Amino acid sequence: xxxxxxxRHAAGLEQSTRGPSAAAPDGARSxxxxxxxxxxxxxWPRIDLAELxxxxxxxxxxxxxxxxxxxxxxxLGASWAILQPVLATVVFTVVFGRFARIxxxxxxxxxxxxxxxxxxxxxxxxxxGAGNSLVANTNLVTKVYFPRLVMPVAPILGAxxxxxxxxxxxLVMMLALGVTPTARALLFIPPVLALAAVTALGVGCWLAALxxxxxxxxxxxxxxVQLWMYSSPVVYPLSLLPHRLQPYAAFNPMVGVIAGFRAxxxxxxxxxxxxxxxxxxxxxxxxxxxxxFFRSRERVFxxxx
Amino acid sequence: xxxxxxxxxxxxxxxxxxxxxRRRTLREALTEAAASPWRNLxxxxxxxxxxxxxxDTFWALRDVSFEVGHGEVLGVIGRNGAGKSTLLxxxxxxxxxxxxxxxxxxxxxxxxxxxxGFHPELxxxxxxxxxxxxxxxxxxxxxxxxxAIVEFxxxxxxxxxxVKRYSSGMYLRLAFAVAAHLEPDVLIVDEVxxxxxxxxxxxxIGRMNEVACDGRTVLFVSHNLGAVQRLCTRSILLxxxxxxxxxxxxxxxRQYLASHDTxxxxxxxxxxxxxxxxxSASARFTGVQYGSGxxxxxxxxxxxxxxxxxxGIDASIALNRPRVGFxxxxxxGGPLISGSTYALGVATPLPIGYSSWRxxxxxxxxxxxPYQLELWLADSMGASVDRLQPAxxxxxxxxxxxxxxxxxxxxxxxxxxxxxxAGRVEAAVRHRTGGEPASAATQSR
Numbered sequence: 083x084x085x086x087x088x089x090r091h092a093a094g095l096e097q098s099t100r101g102p103s104a105a106a107p108d109g110a111r112s113x114x115x116x117x118x119x120x121x122x123x124x125x126w127p128r129i130d131l132a133e134l135x136x137x138x139x140x141x142x143x144x145x146x147x148x149x150x151x152x153x154x155x156x157x158l159g160a161s162w163a164i165l166q167p168v169l170a171t172v173v174f175t176v177v178f179g180r181f182a183r184i185x186x187x188x189x190x191x192x193x194x195x196x197x198x199x200x201x202x203x204x205x206x207x208x209x210x211g212a213g214n215s216l217v218a219n220t221n222l223v224t225k226v227y228f229p230r231l232v233m234p235v236a237p238i239l240g241a242x243x244x245x246x247x248x249x250x251x252x253l254v255m256m257l258a259l260g261v262t263p264t265a266r267a268l269l270f271i272p273p274v275l276a277l278a279a280v281t282a283l284g285v286g287c288w289l290a291a292l293x294x295x296x297x298x299x300x301x302x303x304x305x306x307v308q309l310w311m312y313s314s315p316v317v318y319p320l321s322l323l324p325h326r327l328q329p330y331a332a333f334n335p336m337v338g339v340i341a342g343f344r345a346x347x348x349x350x351x352x353x354x355x356x357x358x359x360x361x362x363x364x365x366x367x368x369x370x371x372x373x374x375f376f377r378s379r380e381r382v383f384x385x386x387x
Numbered sequence: 388x389x390x391x392x393x394x395x396x397x398x399x400x401x402x403x404x405x406x407x408x409r410r411r412t413l414r415e416a417l418t419e420a421a422a423s424p425w426r427n428l429x430x431x432x433x434x435x436x437x438x439x440x441x442x443d444t445f446w447a448l449r450d451v452s453f454e455v456g457h458g459e460v461l462g463v464i465g466r467n468g469a470g471k472s473t474l475l476x477x478x479x480x481x482x483x484x485x486x487x488x489x490x491x492x493x494x495x496x497x498x499x500x501x502x503x504g505f506h507p508e509l510x511x512x513x514x515x516x517x518x519x520x521x522x523x524x525x526x527x528x529x530x531x532x533x534x535a536i537v538e539f540x541x542x543x544x545x546x547x548x549x550v551k552r553y554s555s556g557m558y559l560r561l562a563f564a565v566a567a568h569l570e571p572d573v574l575i576v577d578e579v580x581x582x583x584x585x586x587x588x589x590x591x592i593g594r595m596n597e598v599a600c601d602g603r604t605v606l607f608v609s610h611n612l613g614a615v616q617r618l619c620t621r622s623i624l625l626x627x628x629x630x631x632x633x634x635x636x637x638x639x640x641r642q643y644l645a646s647h648d649t650x651x652x653x654x655x656x657x658x659x660x661x662x663x664x665x666x667s668a669s670a671r672f673t674g675v676q677y678g679s680g681x682x683x684x685x686x687x688x689x690x691x692x693x694x695x696x697x698x699g700i701d702a703s704i705a706l707n708r709p710r711v712g713f714x715x716x717x718x719x720g721g722p723l724i725s726g727s728t729y730a731l732g733v734a735t736p737l738p739i740g741y742s743s744w745r746x747x748x749x750x751x752x753x754x755x756x757p758y759q760l761e762l763w764l765a766d767s768m769g770a771s772v773d774r775l776q777p778a779x780x781x782x783x784x785x786x787x788x789x790x791x792x793x794x795x796x797x798x799x800x801x802x803x804x805x806x807x808x809a810g811r812v813e814a815a816v817r818h819r820t821g822g823e824p825a826s827a828a829t830q831s832r
Contacts (some may be wrong), residue, residue, distance in 0.1 A: 113491035114646065115572055120477060122484055143520040146515075147506060156547070195557040226521055227495075284437040316762040372578075381483040385402065 130319030144236035148211070149243055161249040166190045167203055171196045171255075178317045179249045187319050187350045190259045194344075198253050200315035201343045205278045205336060206244040209239025209240050213303050216294040218381060223294075224384045231376060238279050243277070252347075255348025263347055270346035270353060274339055277358065280333040280367040287372030291379040295386045315340050321352075332360035335368070391494070392604035400473050402450040406695035411759030449474040449628045450487065451513040457492070460605040462619030462636055464612065467690050467776060468663035469625040471608045475499060475502075475575050478606065480625065493572025496522060500577070507551035507768070511542055513559055514550050518565045524662035532568045539590070540564035555769050560587055567594045573604045592617065593594040601800055610759075610776060612640050622786040631767050644718060654678040654686025659762075659778055670702035670709075670737060672762050675778055690804035691753065694748040698762060700773075708767035709737040711744045716759040716777065717802055723753065729765075733825035737764075752804050755785045 153159045171192055178184045179191030186194035212234035216223055219233055256263055293299040314336040316323070323331055330335045338354070338361025345351045448470040455461050465471050476482045478489060479497035504521040505514050519529040520618060529536075535542055540561040541555070550558055576595070579806025595618055597735055599605050609615050615622060622639040624632035628826045632639045651657045666673070678686030690695045696713055700815045726746055728735065759777035766772055 117490050117492040118480070118482060118495070119488060119490050120484065121488035122486055139526065140520050140523075143517055146511065147517055151506055151508045166584065219504075221500075222504050222521060224481065225499045227525075228499065228521075384482040 105382060127374050129373055129377060130229065134231055134235075137232050140228055141232045141236050141239070144226075144232065146238045148237060148240040151317055154379075160247060163244040165250050167196060167199050167248045170199055170203075174317050176201070183310040184318045185322065186227065187321070187344075187348070189261055189348060189350060191258055193256055193348070194260050194319075195317055196255055197344050197347055198340050201246055201250040201275065201278055201339050202311060202314070202316045202336070204241050204275070205282050205339065206311070207244060208238045208241040208279065209289070209307060210280035210287050210303060212282060213239060213289030213293055214300065215286070216290045217297070217300065220294075230380050230383060231287075231373065234283060234290045234376070238283050238286070241282075254349070256347075261348065264349035265351075266349070267347045271343060274346060274358070277335060277342070277362055277365055278339040280362075280369050282337070284365060284368030284372040287369070287376040289374045291383075292371075294383055295379070296359075310334075310336065314318050332357040333364050335361040335365040337361060338365075388582075390457045391454055391458065392457045392493065393489065393491050393606070395452050395454070395487070395489045397444060397450045397452050398448060398474075398477060398480070398484050398489050399486045400477060401452055402447050404443050412625060430484075430748045446628045448477070448484075448625075450502065451625070451630045451632060452487075453623060453633055455604055455606065457604055458602045460599040460607060462615040462617045462622030462639070463606060463608040463625065464615060464622055464639065467623035468627075470628040470707075471625055471627075472499070474625065475577050475608060475692040479575055482598070485733050489749065491573055495573045495575060496569040497565045497575040497671055498522075498569070498573030498577065499575075501559060501566055505550060505558070505562060510549055511537075511546040511553070513562070513566075514715070515565055518562065519569075522566065522569050524569065536568050539594075556587075562589060563587075567591070567598075571603070573606070573728075574598060575606045575656065577608045580826050610716070612643075612719035613806055615720055616640060651677075651780065651781060653688060657779055659775060662775050662778060664773055664775045666764070666771040669704045669772055670706065670764055671766065671773045672698055672701055672775060672778065673701045673741070674699045675760070675762065677760065677779075687782065688751050688753075689784050690753060691806060693753040696746040696748075696760070698744050699741060700737065700744060700764065702737050702739055705739045706737040706766050706772070708734050708769070709772075710765040711737075711761075712763050712765075713746055714761040714763070716754070716761060718757050719758065720759065723758070723802070724748070727763075729769075751783065752782050754800065754802055754804050755780065755783050756802070757782050 092246075104304040153162070154160060158165065174195040179186065179195065184191070215237055215323070216230070222228075223230065225349065228235055253263060289303060311317075315331075315351050320331065320337065320341050338358040341351075341354045342358050351361060351362045423458075451470075451474065453736045463471050463474065473482075475497065476499070477484050478491060479495060479499065481497075502518070504518055506517065508515065512533075515533065516526070518527055520526070525720070537546055540557070540563070542557050542561050545553065545557065550561070552624075578669045592614060595605070595607070607615065607618055611639070619636050621634065622636040623630055624633075624643050632642050656674050657710075658674050659672045660674070662672075673697045675696065677688065677694065679688045680686065680695055681692065700711070700712070708729075710727050710729035712725060712729065714725040715723050717723055726748075728744075757780050758780050760779050761774070761776045762778040763774040763776075764772045785787065
């Protein structure tokens with residue numbers, strides 16, 4: 083577990099507090115284990131990355147559990163990960179591509195929609211998972227110690243599996259419709275995806291910490307996600323926005339993700355580095371504030387759960 | 388004196404009182420914030436929420452200080468709400484103290500509930516690994532212990548079956564088996580021995596003994612005073628959050644038993660809304676009434692007489708096949724009689740709102756004395772919804788004293804009541820063979 087790591091930050095105190103017992107005859111077990119100090123929570127939250135890293139094993143187990151459980155006792159199993167984006171693409175292609183005739187940067191609308199939906203689905207399922215992570219694991223939160231930040235991180239990683247499946251579907255559709263993926267996709271998609279993960283984790287930390295105390299969040303989240311989707315260029319191109327608004331759009335980190343993902347994969351536009359830079363700054367700010375807020379609420383999690 | 392394993396220094400934990408529901412809705416928080424911006428601002432400016440007034444908070448644990456030496460097995464006893472669980476939660480770092488501090492040397496393993504993190508859809512094998520990881524074991528370690536764990540639980544044949552198909556006994560055995568193979572320096576255990584059948588409980592106690600003999604420090608909380616007595620040489624007694632006794636186990640237990648004066652009266656409705664409880668609380672016992680139905684004896688239950696238990700449940704969700712149950716325990720916490728709708732195969736749904744449930748025992752096989760009545764409610768999967776352990780202490784009274792003097796001596800006599808006769812056999816019997824009936828005895832029942 084984390085005895086060495088949790089002990090490390092307390093090691094200094096240990097020396098001074100051990101007192102007379104240190105001199106006690108305890109020859110059989112000479113290496114005295116490090117001690118953990120339990121005291122009132124600090125005013126200012128701190129993020130202990132080293133401890134978090136020492137719990138990576140638990141994190142991976144939770145990811146593995148979530149994936150395994152998600153498709154347990156389903157007839158179609160992992161094909162749900164294929165069906166969901168495909169069906170959504172069909173709906174969007176009919177509604178927005180055919181009826182509303184939304185422009186799609188000169189590529190088939192279905193490819194356009196799916197290339198937005200795949201990163202979006204990753205983001206929304208990661209966000210949903212992270213936001214519900216504490217409530218869904220109340221039994222763990224109230225019974226076992228571990229750095230609570232493990233909880234929202236796990237679904238961010240878990241959603242990646244579905245992303246890969248969706249991505250494969252997208253590639254197949256592109257090849258079928260004669261759209262060639264660019265070579266730079268290999269290089270540029272990972273950082274764009276990381277941006278989505280950072281955003282989902284940041285917002286997820288806020289939602290998870292609020293959710294465990296105010297269950298209203300659970301009802302608000304789907305609405306928030308939907309609203310967010312329509313305010314991001316998933317079903318329409320960024321160019322559809324009024325020109326004077328476009329610089330501000332980048333403050334929505336998902337604009338950077340979707341625009342970046344499309345540009346990287348389809349090559350219809352140059353990589354929007356400016357947008358991505360602004361989006362990354364915003365996402366970073368959300369993550370830091372979210373993690374700190376999460377940490378500051380952490381001491382009451384077990385009491386309000 | 389050996390090295391210390393745990394030291395508590397005036398450890399305290401304050402909770403807000405139950406006047407306000409613990410799960411506030413956002414709307415309430417918003418209206419409250421709008422209604423009292425000044426108070427909230429003051430509170431924010433003050434020490435983060437510590438500016439609350441005395442009367443809407445209570446101390447679950449107050450200024451508790453004690454030390455536990457390395458390798459010592461310490462029993463923690465006290466009534467429900469005395470602060471036992473809070474103490475364990477603080478030491479396991481699940482929640483943070485309000486003031487004071489504690490220091491724990493070495494790796495802490497805490498078992499506040501067996502099967503934490505078990506997932507019904509996963510197989511036994513998967514759950515062993517998952518539960519092990521949650522308890523802080525490394526993968527390699529679990530693999531090396533896997534066979535021992537499965538053998539201990541006795542579920543070899545079903546290890547690749549999802550645990551949702553396990554019987555509740557198998558489930559608990561597997562859960563405890565994983566936990567029993569945890570090898571921390573300091574083990575914190577809450578009530579885990581209260582699982583499984585008698586044979587398995589023996590196995591558990593044996594295992595706990597092994598752990599203790601291995602030189603590990605154990606903090607053991609239980610309502611089962613017999614188990615505490617067997618495992619711990621030293622115990623502490625908590626009462627309303629305060630440490631009131633610390634010493635040799637038998638002495639502490641005596642003090643604990645002497646302080647029991649809270650029997651609830653028979654034949655009257657006893658409000659349980661504020662009683663300490665565990666469970667998901669989506670449905671709660673609001674009250675209980677027990678009695679013999681016999682007005683002549685003040686409705687008090689008596690040996691061999693009937694016992695009727697009526698409970699009121701207020702549910703915020705409907706349960707299709709609720710398991711409503713009770714357990715009568717002796718004063719040491721040992722279970723004596725239990726019953727539930729599940730055990731009887733009663734499948735009456737629990738509606739949203741208020742409903743009453745009743746248990747009727749035709750003949751109560753208990754001697755006079757104090758007993759604990761525990762009430763529990765679980766959903767159709769057996770997950771605990773509400774549990775009061777105990778909900779109340781009930782007294783079984785002597786109805787018709789027969790013979791001479793006090794015919795029941797709680798110190799020497801058995802706890803169970805049964806109709807019997809005794810007398811001298813007229814024709815002295817030396818060898819009784821087979822089915823030959825005893826000749827007429829002088830009846831003096």
